[in-house]
Amino acid sequence: FHSLTLEWNSLGMWEEGFSSFCQGLRANSFLQRLDLRNNQINHQGAEELAMALTQNTSLQELDLRWNNIGLLGGRALLNCLHSNKTLKRLELAGNNVPGDILKAVEQALDHNQDREAILSEAQNQVNILSKEVLSLKDEKNKQFMDFVDTVDKQKEERARSEKMSAARVSQLQEALDEQYSIMNSLKTKLQMTEAALALSEQKVHNLGELLNAMKQEQNSVAECHFRELQQQKQEGADREGRLLQDLSAASEKILLLRNQVDELERKCKVQQDQLLQVKQDLTSTTAELKLRAVEAEERLEMEKRKFKQSLEDMESLRVKEVDRLTQLMEASECSMHSRIQRLENIRISLEEELSRVKAAALAERGQAEEELIKVRSQARLEEQQRQEHLEEKLRLMTESRDEAQSCCLKQKEMVAEAQAKAKQLSLYADGLKRRLDELQQDLDSKEEEKVTELNKVKVELQEQIGHLEAERTAQDGLREKIAALERQLKALSSNHREALLDKEGEISLLLEKLRMKEAELSRVREEEAQRASFLQNAIMAYVQGSPLGAHGSRK
Numbered sequence: 413f414h415s416l417t418l419e420w421n422s423l424g425m426w427e428e429g430f431s432s433f434c435q436g437l438r439a440n441s442f443l444q445r446l447d448l449r450n451n452q453i454n455h456q457g458a459e460e461l462a463m464a465l466t467q468n469t470s471l472q473e474l475d476l477r478w479n480n481i482g483l484l485g486g487r488a489l490l491n492c493l494h495s496n497k498t499l500k501r502l503e504l505a506g507n508n509v510p511g512d513i514l515k516a517v518e519q520a521l522d523h524n525q526d527r528e529a530i531l532s533e534a535q536n537q538v539n540i541l542s543k544e545v546l547s548l549k550d551e552k553n554k555q556f557m558d559f560v561d562t563v564d565k566q567k568e569e570r571a572r573s574e575k576m577s578a579a580r581v582s583q584l585q586e587a588l589d590e591q592y593s594i595m596n597s598l599k600t601k602l603q604m605t606e607a608a609l610a611l612s613e614q615k616v617h618n619l620g621e622l623l624n625a626m627k628q629e630q631n632s633v634a635e636c637h638f639r640e641l642q643q644q645k646q647e648g649a650d651r652e653g654r655l656l657q658d659l660s661a662a663s664e665k666i667l668l669l670r671n672q673v674d675e676l677e678r679k680c681k682v683q684q685d686q687l688l689q690v691k692q693d694l695t696s697t698t699a700e701l702k703l704r705a706v707e708a709e710e711r712l713e714m715e716k717r718k719f720k721q722s723l724e725d726m727e728s729l730r731v732k733e734v735d736r737l738t739q740l741m742e743a744s745e746c747s748m749h750s751r752i753q754r755l756e757n758i759r760i761s762l763e764e765e766l767s768r769v770k771a772a773a774l775a776e777r778g779q780a781e782e783e784l785i786k787v788r789s790q791a792r793l794e795e796q797q798r799q800e801h802l803e804e805k806l807r808l809m810t811e812s813r814d815e816a817q818s819c820c821l822k823q824k825e826m827v828a829e830a831q832a833k834a835k836q837l838s839l840y841a842d843g844l845k846r847r848l849d850e851l852q853q854d855l856d857s858k859e860e861e862k863v864t865e866l867n868k869v870k871v872e873l874q875e876q877i878g879h880l881e882a883e884r885t886a887q888d889g890l891r892e893k894i895a896a897l898e899r900q901l902k903a904l905s906s907n908h909r910e911a912l913l914d915k916e917g918e919i920s921l922l923l924e925k926l927r928m929k930e931a932e933l934s935r936v937r938e939e940e941a942q943r944a945s946f947l948q949n950a951i952m953a954y955v956q957g958s959p960l961g962a963h964g965s966r967k
Contacts, residue, residue, distance in 0.1 A: 419475075445473040449475055474501070474503070598626060768852065
């Protein structure tokens, strides 16, 4: 229970009991509304209540009208509101509390209400934004993983190209080494030729020509290698340029995507309005379906009650007739057997019809099936009990059969009357069958209407779900902006909290100043009262001591 009403109980008359009540209120964390009107609570009780409210964190409404709280109790309650931030409503009418204290209390309560509203809104926004931030983080992680995969692929391609270039450089290095070995061999040959210069100068000229030719070949080979290296460098530069172009294209695509995100945000706003309208339509349709289901259940229950009443009437008539025919002969016994069989056949047919009704109701409501099964089991138990009772009566009838032979003529007339009544009962049973058939037809028509309505609602829901899925795909781009808004909200909430703290400090300072001013006013009032008493005494003494006063006294 979240509400407690204790008005007109004079709780303030017993101080110990009220103090224990305040201790319980201090420890309570479920009570939200407390009514203490007309309980003769004085300023001491108000102070105890204020002490309890400083530690209570659940109470939201407190009604203290028409008590004896006064100035001191009002101040105590005002002081407790500085530490209690959950109390939203405090009624202090008819307590002789000054107007300035009432205004301060109202300001504190308004401050609590504003604070709670702001905190609830901030909490809701934080929850919504946290959920969206988590989803955005997941998507960002997926995007980052995709980007990392693309970067890894580019790195692998670069590594392959570097491996190819290194292989080519190694081939060129091998060719240079071979040429260096050739140069070394030529140097050896030159040394040999220099040793043989003394032998023949002609050979030296020929060898010089050969050396020039070899140098030219080496220069041509070196130029070819240099050209190949330059070509490789140009290819690397071309690849770098291509990568830069790809990066610029990607940046342009990012800008285009941002523009698309802005457009999608606008579309999302429109779609959110459409979603609200769709939700309202869904709530209205569900309410209508529930009302129709409740009406159908109520009709079923009324029909069940009518059927039970008819069965009870039939049973009462049957019991009366059995009591009358306890002294009948074998003919009456046979007629009773035939009547019982007819009633059993009627009961079986009624049970079959009830089973059909139950099967139709099972398609819509599982709860209705359970109730019908319970009713059926109860009916079977009652019928079994009735059958046992009838068997006992039949046994008694067989015992009294010998005694009833003497009254045969009189009982024939009774049998004729009983047959007429049986015919009436059969007609009544036929009327009940017709009513059951009509009810079954009504139920079938209602079921068909409900099925058609449900199919229409399902088609509309599927269309709306398709629209919602398209809107969800469009809303994925908005989540980055939501993250930025979340940061702004956090900053605003922090600034707002700081501002609230500053305002609370200012309010506390103002309250202290008010207390100081009230103390000064009380001192000034006391001094003025003393001065007025002194002046009054002085005037009285002056009047008594003046000649006018003496003359008046003489007269």
